[in-house]
Amino acid sequence: MHAEEFTPAFTMEGQFIGFVADGPKLKYLKLLSSQREYWFKLPKDQRASEDWDLKPQEWIKVSGERKQDRKTGTFKLKAHEVHRTTTALASAPKPQAKILVCGKSDCWKRGAREVCQALQETLQQQGLDQHITIVKTGCMDRCKAGPNVVIMPSKARHTRVQPSDVPALVKECSQSKSLV
Numbered sequence: 001m002h003a004e005e006f007t008p009a010f011t012m013e014g015q016f017i018g019f020v021a022d023g024p025k026l027k028y029l030k031l032l033s034s035q036r037e038y039w040f041k042l043p044k045d046q047r048a049s050e051d052w053d054l055k056p057q058e059w060i061k062v063s064g065e066r067k068q069d070r071k072t073g074t075f076k077l078k079a080h081e082v083h084r085t086t087t088a089l090a091s092a093p094k095p096q097a098k099i100l101v102c103g104k105s106d107c108w109k110r111g112a113r114e115v116c117q118a119l120q121e122t123l124q125q126q127g128l129d130q131h132i133t134i135v136k137t138g139c140m141d142r143c144k145a146g147p148n149v150v151i152m153p154s155k156a157r158h159t160r161v162q163p164s165d166v167p168a169l170v171k172e173c174s175q176s177k178s179l180v
Contacts (some may be wrong), residue, residue: 008066009063010064010066011061012033012038013059013085014033015031015032015033015056015059016029016031016058017030017056018030018056019052019060021025025047026048027047028040028042030061030138032090035074036135036136037136037138037172038077040062040077041079042079044157044171059086060084061085062079062081062082063081064078064079064080064081065078066078086172089176093149093172096131096132096133097150098153099119099132099134099138099149100135100151100175101116101135101136101149102136102137102138102149103136104143106143106146107140107148110160111146111163112161113154114163115147116136117163118166120134122166122167128170128174131174132170132173137150140157147159149168154172
């Protein structure tokens, strides 16, 4: 019996965030769905950066296969096809403001969990939890300055965020054009 046996197909739509490179070639494509950020491994024959003409926040549809490692229970997503889509734009509700919080171990150890809890409590208290979404992301490449937070759609980066900074972050996010 093989450890990676379970491989159902999937199709997912969301906003293109960017690529993750491994040396000179691209290795992963990052997509932001309504629930969270996903990373898809690119096929080797499509890893040249000049093959891609995607812009950040552009809506795309990714099809591929999902493998589950039976020993660890983790899933790996491998993309087979990536297409631009306009259906998501037509059917999507007005874009929500988002607060992206790094969920990797360095930021988590430096207090990102407490920041997330403070964000959730503050959003609920102010009645903004239906308008502002908290999204746990992958590494934001500023590990030593964690916890790291990005306010979307303005893309304002904040480092060394503490729970005491949360009211100012929520105020900044609530003044976003997407909520006005």
